[in-house]
Amino acid sequence: MVDFLDELEACVPALRRYARALTRNIDHADDLVQDCLVRAISRRGLFRPRGPLRPWLFAILTNLHRNDRRSARRQGAPLSLDAVPDPAVPAPQPGHMALAELARAIETLPLDQKEALLLVTLEGLAYAEAAAILDIPLGTLMSRLGRARAALRGLTGAPAEPHLRTVK
Amino acid sequence: MSMADRDTIMAYLDGELDAEARRVVEADKAAMAEIAALQRQADAIRALYDPAAAEPLPARLSPHRLALLHNRRHREGLLRAAMVVAVLGIGVAAGWLLRPVPAPASLYEHLIADAVSAHTIYTAENRHAVEVPGSEGEHLSAWLSSKLATALPMPDLSKEGFAFLGGRLLPAPALSGGRAAQLMYEDARGERLTLYLTPAAGVDGPEFELVRLGGDNALYWADARITCTIVGPQPAERLQALAGAIFPQLSPVPASAPAYREL
Known part of the structure; x- marks a missing residue:
């Protein structure tokens, strides 16, 4: 128990880090945690799998966050990105x-792309772990990850890599 | 031109490749440039959110504290459930204690009740009212005397207008391992009367009791040796008169004039 x-x-x-990145809001993130x-x-x-706790906890948090978003959408409370204060980001x-x-x-x-990106790049989880947490096949995980990374490069004005050959 | 596809480049970046595959990618300059760009992106993401992991933990996120709260809530839930059970139990117990019957029935009351039950069941039978017919009176007397381990003469009520139909052996649930004998009589109008006889050992109660149960009257009588409950639809006075004829025949020592106690 203590262990x-x-x-x-x-x-x-x-x-907390993962929740903060998902929500970009300290209070909401800590509520999730x-x-x-x-x-x-x-x-x-009942449900604790054998082995390390971390992937199991990430899976719980991911699902809680998804449920929150679903119910927020049902309640018709769209979050305006510009209006939300961004305490996670250091002062400009x-x-x-x-x-x-x-x-x-x-x-x-x-x-779904954000979850894949954060679990792999921010939390440093192996592909297999991240795929298990999101309950998706490995190929789907890599596809989401690839699209997320490509989208970020386009959005942050990084030079496009014309020689990057994308499969699929 | 890079020869490595997107998945290989990502796999290199994310440390999913083995040493040999890494060497192949590292020989690819374009792939390594792509990897460097993605590495900068990943570093930036970590720079953005790593500080959140370094912040001191607020008390509300302490697992030990949350576990205590959880256990307390859990215990309170159990306590509430236990209290509900306890309150229900008190209600049931109170209902039992406050039930109309003021005291538990004593043994002789059980005998009277059993006598009435047996009377109700067997007097309703035509062909199987008795186990041994009254024509075999001697055999019946010997058999029942042996089973009840006490002498049981078959009272003759012909002077009172009752024919002896016969008798049967019955269990007497009120007595431990007990047996009872039922003797049945019938008058000219077809009205039946039964005697319910048991050994008196272990039965304490009044010598006489007259009870009305349902449509029947029951007259209980006991001496040191046997108990006898006379059950029939006849009026109480008639049963008392019959008892005056029955008891002296059952008991070798004639009973003195009974003083009946009305319930």
């Missing part, structure tokens, strides 16, 4: 403008 909670605690910083932890605690006996200082631009670009990605 489980200690293990859980060790995962909280990564969960709290819900995720409560769910993990109450279900540990010289050299940080590119980061703010990147944050906005990530925000425009479809959710």
